[in-house]
Amino acid sequence: MPDRKKAPALKEPNAYEVRLPACEKIELKSQVPLFYVKGGAEPVVQIEWVLRAGNIFENNKGVAAAVAALFKRGTGKKSAFEISRQFEFFGASFQAVCQAEYVVLSLETLSKYIGELLPLVRELLTDAIFPDDEFELYRQNSIQHLQVYLKKSDFVADREMGTMLFGRNNPYGKKTAIADLDKLSLTDIKNFYEKNYLDGDLKIFASGQWDKDFVELMEHNFGDLNIGNKKVLPDVETQEPEIRKNDLVIDSNGVQASIRIARIFPDKKHPDFQKALVLNTIFGGYFGSRLQSNIREDKGYTYGIYSYLQFNLKYTLWGISTESGKEVADAAISEIYKEMDRLTKEEVPQEELQLVRNYSIGRQLNGLDGPFRIMDWWRMLIMNDLDEKYFEERIRTIKTITPGELLEVAKKYLKPEDFLELKVV
Amino acid sequence: MNLELAIHFLFGNFASMIEFSRFSLANGLRVIVHEDHTTPMAVVNVLYDVGARDENPEKTGFAHMFEHLMFGGSINIPVYDSPLQMAGGENNAYTTSDLTDYYCRLPAENLETAFWLESDRMLSLAFSRKSLNVQKKVVSEEFKENFINQPYGDAWHKLRALAYRVHPYQWMTIGKDLSHIESARLQDVKDFFFEHYTPANAILTVAGNVSLDQVKSLAEKWFGEIPVRKKYERHLPEEPVQTEARFLEVTADVPLDAIYKCWHGFSRTDAGFYSMDLLTDILSGGNSSRLYQSLVKDKKLFSSISCYHTGSIDPGMVVIEGKLVRGIKIEDGDAAIQDELEKIKNNPPDSPELQKVKNGTESSLAFEDVSLMNRALSLANYELLGDANYINTEWDLYNAVTTDDIVNTAKKIFRKENSSTLYYRRKNQNNYL
Structure with a gap:
C-alpha cells in the first residue's frame, strides 16, 4: 500500500542542466545565412524563410499582409492553382504569416519531397506576378473576413489596445480598416514585393531530417539570389496615450466583456526583461498563477486569464487578457489590480517561487523536445541579434532570482497608473 | 541484416514504426508503454471511455464539466496542479462526444508524481462543493466565450439537433443549454464518477524516457489497489436512417x-x-x-x-x-x-x-x-x-x-x-x- 498522503520524492527540476543544442550556420553564395538543426525520428522537415517584410515596412495599411497572401498566387510560369496543386500534391503545407516586423514563410514536408518543392519556393521568391483576378478575389474576401472578425470582442479588444498603447499611426498600433482594404492598390503591392522580397533581407532556418545533399540543394536554389540586403527597422515613434481607459460596446446583447490591461515595456535586451519574465509567470503566466488562481479558480469570473510579455523587436508590452462575464467584468478588473498591488507590496513566498522555478525549468526542458522546438528558440535568438548566452541567462534567472529582486521589478513596472485599461462588450 | 531491420528498410519511405508494449492490471486497467530515450521528458495520459454521448439528455454538458472537477482535489491530495508543477510538469484535459482525456508531461525522473496524482483521482475525488460551485461558473463562461459571444456561435447546436433525432450526438460537448450546467448537483458528480471513472473504463499511456519494467511496477503500486467497480455498459439509441431532407x-x-x-x-x-x-x-x-x-x-x-x-x-x-x-x-x-x-x-x-x-x-x-x-x-x-x-x-x-x-x-x-x-x-x- 503506497502512502497516498505523501508526495513521491522529487528530483528538483531546478537541478537539471538545461542546454540549448547547437545550431549550424553556413552562408550561401548569395550571402543569405542558412541555419539548421538536423534531428528527429520522423522523415519530415520544416524550412522557414524569414524576410524583414512585416507591416512596419509598409506605407499604406494592409499592403504587407496582402503581399504575403498574394505572392504565392501566380508566377511568370504558373497559375495560382498550379502552385497550390504542386505543394498539395506532395502533401506539403506552405504558409506565409505576416507579423509586425517580418514575414515568415514556412514549408512543412516529408523530407523525400524537398527536391521537388524548393524550386517552387525559389520561383515564388523571384517571379511572383500578382495577377489582377487574384488581387480582386483577395480584396473581396479579406474585407468579408474582417467584417466577421469585427463582430468578435476579443479581436476588437486586441487591436484597440495596440492603438491605445502605441498610437494609431505607429506600426504596432495601427489597425487595418475595411476602408484600407477597399483602397489597396496593386501598384503598392508590387512595389512592396520588389523592395522587401526581391531585394529583401532574408534568413533561412531548417530543421528535421534530410539527406546529405541538403546543403547543396539549398545552395542550388537560393545560392544566387540577390537578396542579402540588410534592412534596418524604421524608426517609429510612440506617443503619449490619448485615452488611458476605454469602454467599447460592439454588441449590446453581448454576454461577455473582453478585458485588456497593458503597458509598454522595454525590449528583451533590457536587463529587467528576463526577471520580468519570471515575475510574469507568477502573476499570470501559468495555470497556477495569481490571476488564474484568484479570478478563475476562486471566483469563477472567467474561463481563463493570462498575463504576457510580447516579443516585438522595438517595443514590447506587458499585458493582461481575459474574457469575463459582463456582469462580473468590473469585479474582475479590480481583482487584477489587487494582484498587481500585492506583488509590489509583499515578497513572493519561497515555496511559491520554488514551484515556479521547477515548473519553468520543466517547461524549458520540454521546449527543447525535437528539432522544430530547438529551432524555434534559435530563430527567436537570431532574429533578435541574440545568442545562446541569452538562453543561458534565462535558465540562470529562473534558477537564482530572489524574492527581493522580484519585488523590485514589481515595484518598478507593475504600477497600476502605468497601465491602460480597455473593456469591450 | 536481420529480418526486423529488413522490414524497416523496406518501409523506410514512410514514418518510422512507433514501438510500444501493452499490459493490463487485474482490475481491468489497460496500460500502454512507448519508450523514447531521446527525450528527458515523460508523458502520462489517462483516457476515460466516457463522453458527452453518455450523458442524460436532461443533464447535458456534464461529462465536460466533470473534467473540470477532476482538478478540484482527490481523496488524499487536496489539489492536483501544484504538486505536478512542483515536479516540473504541466497538464491539461479535453472532452469530446466520445471520450475524456487527461494528459500531463514532466521530467522523466519525476514520473512517479504523475502516477501518484492520476491514481488518486481514479481512486476517488474529494467531491468538493466549492470546486463544483466555482467550476459551474467557469464552464458557463467557457460556454459564453465559445458559443454565445461569437458570430454564428449557435450554428453547431442547431445543426446537431437537426441531424440527430435520437442519438446523443444531437447536443454539443459543452451542453445544450447553460441551465443544464447551472443545475448540476454534487450527487450527480458522485454518481457520474462511480459509474464511469473505473479502471476498466480507462487506458493509461506512458511515453518518453521510461522503461516497461519501471511502468509495470509503478502501475501495480499506484493503480493496482483501485477497486474494480462495475464496468459501464453503453447502450445508446441508434440514430434511425434519415429518409427526407x-x-x-x-x-x-x-x-x-x-x-x-x-x-x-x-x-x-x-x-x-x-x-x-x-x-x-x-x-x-x-x-x-x-x-x-x-x-x-x-x-x-x-x-x-x-x-x-x-x-x-x-x-x-x-x-x-x-x-x-x-x-x-x-x-x-x-x-x-x-x-x-x-x-x-x-x-x-x-x-x-x-x-x-x-x-x-x-x-x-x-x-x-x-x-x-x-x-x-x-x-x-x-x-x-x-x-x-x-x-x-x-x-x-x-x-x-x-x-x-x-x-x-x-x-x-x-x-x-x-x-x-x-x-x-x-x-x-x-x-x-
Whole structure:
C-alpha cells in the first residue's frame, strides 16, 4: 500500500542542466545565412524563410499582409492553382504569416519531397506576378473576413489596445480598416514585393531530417539570389496615450466583456526583461498563477486569464487578457489590480517561487523536445541579434532570482497608473 | 541484416514504426508503454471511455464539466496542479462526444508524481462543493466565450439537433443549454464518477524516457489497489436512417449569410471511414481543392468554404460550411454546392487527384508523430478504437482507397434524403458593415 498522503520524492527540476543544442550556420553564395538543426525520428522537415517584410515596412495599411497572401498566387510560369496543386500534391503545407516586423514563410514536408518543392519556393521568391483576378478575389474576401472578425470582442479588444498603447499611426498600433482594404492598390503591392522580397533581407532556418545533399540543394536554389540586403527597422515613434481607459460596446446583447490591461515595456535586451519574465509567470503566466488562481479558480469570473510579455523587436508590452462575464467584468478588473498591488507590496513566498522555478525549468526542458522546438528558440535568438548566452541567462534567472529582486521589478513596472485599461462588450 | 531491420528498410519511405508494449492490471486497467530515450521528458495520459454521448439528455454538458472537477482535489491530495508543477510538469484535459482525456508531461525522473496524482483521482475525488460551485461558473463562461459571444456561435447546436433525432450526438460537448450546467448537483458528480471513472473504463499511456519494467511496477503500486467497480455498459439509441431532407433557417446579427450542410457518414471504425476522410480532402483540402477552385475562385459565390467530418466513434457527420459573398443568394450557393457533389459522383477523381490527398494524409500522419505528446495521445485513442497498433497500420488503409471507393462513398453519403441544411441569414440586409 503506497502512502497516498505523501508526495513521491522529487528530483528538483531546478537541478537539471538545461542546454540549448547547437545550431549550424553556413552562408550561401548569395550571402543569405542558412541555419539548421538536423534531428528527429520522423522523415519530415520544416524550412522557414524569414524576410524583414512585416507591416512596419509598409506605407499604406494592409499592403504587407496582402503581399504575403498574394505572392504565392501566380508566377511568370504558373497559375495560382498550379502552385497550390504542386505543394498539395506532395502533401506539403506552405504558409506565409505576416507579423509586425517580418514575414515568415514556412514549408512543412516529408523530407523525400524537398527536391521537388524548393524550386517552387525559389520561383515564388523571384517571379511572383500578382495577377489582377487574384488581387480582386483577395480584396473581396479579406474585407468579408474582417467584417466577421469585427463582430468578435476579443479581436476588437486586441487591436484597440495596440492603438491605445502605441498610437494609431505607429506600426504596432495601427489597425487595418475595411476602408484600407477597399483602397489597396496593386501598384503598392508590387512595389512592396520588389523592395522587401526581391531585394529583401532574408534568413533561412531548417530543421528535421534530410539527406546529405541538403546543403547543396539549398545552395542550388537560393545560392544566387540577390537578396542579402540588410534592412534596418524604421524608426517609429510612440506617443503619449490619448485615452488611458476605454469602454467599447460592439454588441449590446453581448454576454461577455473582453478585458485588456497593458503597458509598454522595454525590449528583451533590457536587463529587467528576463526577471520580468519570471515575475510574469507568477502573476499570470501559468495555470497556477495569481490571476488564474484568484479570478478563475476562486471566483469563477472567467474561463481563463493570462498575463504576457510580447516579443516585438522595438517595443514590447506587458499585458493582461481575459474574457469575463459582463456582469462580473468590473469585479474582475479590480481583482487584477489587487494582484498587481500585492506583488509590489509583499515578497513572493519561497515555496511559491520554488514551484515556479521547477515548473519553468520543466517547461524549458520540454521546449527543447525535437528539432522544430530547438529551432524555434534559435530563430527567436537570431532574429533578435541574440545568442545562446541569452538562453543561458534565462535558465540562470529562473534558477537564482530572489524574492527581493522580484519585488523590485514589481515595484518598478507593475504600477497600476502605468497601465491602460480597455473593456469591450 | 536481420529480418526486423529488413522490414524497416523496406518501409523506410514512410514514418518510422512507433514501438510500444501493452499490459493490463487485474482490475481491468489497460496500460500502454512507448519508450523514447531521446527525450528527458515523460508523458502520462489517462483516457476515460466516457463522453458527452453518455450523458442524460436532461443533464447535458456534464461529462465536460466533470473534467473540470477532476482538478478540484482527490481523496488524499487536496489539489492536483501544484504538486505536478512542483515536479516540473504541466497538464491539461479535453472532452469530446466520445471520450475524456487527461494528459500531463514532466521530467522523466519525476514520473512517479504523475502516477501518484492520476491514481488518486481514479481512486476517488474529494467531491468538493466549492470546486463544483466555482467550476459551474467557469464552464458557463467557457460556454459564453465559445458559443454565445461569437458570430454564428449557435450554428453547431442547431445543426446537431437537426441531424440527430435520437442519438446523443444531437447536443454539443459543452451542453445544450447553460441551465443544464447551472443545475448540476454534487450527487450527480458522485454518481457520474462511480459509474464511469473505473479502471476498466480507462487506458493509461506512458511515453518518453521510461522503461516497461519501471511502468509495470509503478502501475501495480499506484493503480493496482483501485477497486474494480462495475464496468459501464453503453447502450445508446441508434440514430434511425434519415429518409427526407431536413431544413432550418435562422436570422441573426451576423455580417454575412452562411450555409451549413451535413450528411450522416461512417463511424470511425467503419471500413468506409478512410475513403470518407479522403473525399473531404478532395473537396476542400487546400486551395487546389474542388470547392475552393469552383465556388470561391471561379464562380465567386463564397468567401470561404470548407468540408470536413466529425470523426466520431458512432456514425458522425460530413459537413460543408461556407460564408457567401455579399450579394449572392444562399439558394444559389446551395445549388452550386450540390452541383459539385453531383460532379464527384459522376466524374471520379483522376489518379493524381487521389494521390494528392493520400500524400497529404501521409504527411500529416508523419508530422503528428513528431511530438511525444501526440504519440501518447494517438496510442491511447487508437487503443480505444480497438488496437493501439493502428498507429502503425492505418496508413495502409488510406493507401488502399481507390477512385471507385471515393465515388461509391460520395454516392452513399451525398444523398438529398440524408442531408440537413441550415441557412444562417444576416439581419439588416442594407447595412454595409
